[in-house]
Amino acid sequence: MLANLSITEFLEKTASKDPLPGGGSSAALSAAIASSLSEMVANLTVGKKGYASVEDEMKAISKQAADFRDKLIRYIDKDSDAYQRVMQAFKLPKNTEEEKNIRAQAVQEGLKQATLIPLRVAEDAFKIIELAGKVVENGNRNAVTDGAVAAMMARTAVLSALYNVKINLNQIKDRSFVDDVTGRVKFYETEIEKKEQKIRSKVVQRFIP
Numbered sequence: 625m626l627a628n629l630s631i632t633e634f635l636e637k638t639a640s641k642d643p644l645p646g647g648g649s650s651a652a653l654s655a656a657i658a659s660s661l662s663e664m665v666a667n668l669t670v671g672k673k674g675y676a677s678v679e680d681e682m683k684a685i686s687k688q689a690a691d692f693r694d695k696l697i698r699y700i701d702k703d704s705d706a707y708q709r710v711m712q713a714f715k716l717p718k719n720t721e722e723e724k725n726i727r728a729q730a731v732q733e734g735l736k737q738a739t740l741i742p743l744r745v746a747e748d749a750f751k752i753i754e755l756a757g758k759v760v761e762n763g764n765r766n767a768v769t770d771g772a773v774a775a776m777m778a779r780t781a782v783l784s785a786l787y788n789v790k791i792n793l794n795q796i797k798d799r800s801f802v803d804d805v806t807g808r809v810k811f812y813e814t815e816i817e818k819k820e821q822k823i824r825s826k827v828v829q830r831f832i833p
Contacts, residue, residue: 627700648703648742648788655749655781656696661774662752663689665759665767678762685755692752699745703788706741710734735792739805742788746812749781753816757823765830772827779820782812 626634626645634653638645666686669675675682713730717723756774763771786809793802793809 625701626704627697644704644707645700646704646707646788647784648707648738648745649700651742651749651781651784651788652696652699652703652745654777654784655745655752656693656700658749658752658756658774658777658781659689659692659696661770661777662755662759663693665763665771665774666755668767669759669762669764672764675762675764681758682763685758689752689755692748692755696745696748699741699748703738703741703745706734706738710738731795732797735796736798736801739789739792739796742785743805743808746782746785746789746809749778749785750812750816750819753778753782753819753823757819757826760823760826760830768827768830772824775820775823779816782816786813 626637626649629637634645638650663686666682666689669682670679670686710731713727713734716727716730718727753775756771756778760768760771760775789805789809793805796802
């Protein structure tokens with residue numbers, strides 16, 4: 625499993641001629657890092673002097689971020705598995721009309737799955753940037769830049785995952801599916817930029833005594 629590799633092993637495998645892990649798995653990893661950093665800042669706030677009023681909020685954020693982290697670790701492998709299923713579908717025989725139809729259906733089903741997985745990564749990363757924003761605004765001031773990095777990693781994860789969504793949409797023939805996903809992609813692409821900019825402005829504000 626990719627998720628069980630060391631950091632060095634993961635990077636070496638990513639850099640190799642093997643197409644896996646690719647951008648989709650890397651997007652999931654970025655989102656997992658964003659959730660981990662958000663969780664860390666929340667944990668660094670709980671029990672600290674001067675933060676009693678936000679302790680319950682930080683405990684809740686820590687729990688939510690931990691859940692996202694566990695989920696996104698699994699998506700590192702799910703994305704690669706989905707890519708492999710598409711490649712396997714393309715290798716199916718196509719000598720007869722029946723075989724061609726079976727192959728075409730398998731390819732389309734595989735492409736849909738390979739689209740939905742990075743879309744879910746993007747959706748989760750979008751929620752994580754909201755957690756990052758809360759720890760930047762209310763969390764331990766000494767760790768505010770860690771919260772900022774969480775926000776930037778979440779933004780990167782959203783946009784990276786959406787690129788993987790869009791490239792698959794180009795090959796999907798189900799117009800209803802394509803139109804629905806395209807609408808969601810446009811929403812996340814627009815809103816994630818706004819959220820990151822807002823959070824980064826709060827980082828600057830917390831630097832000022």
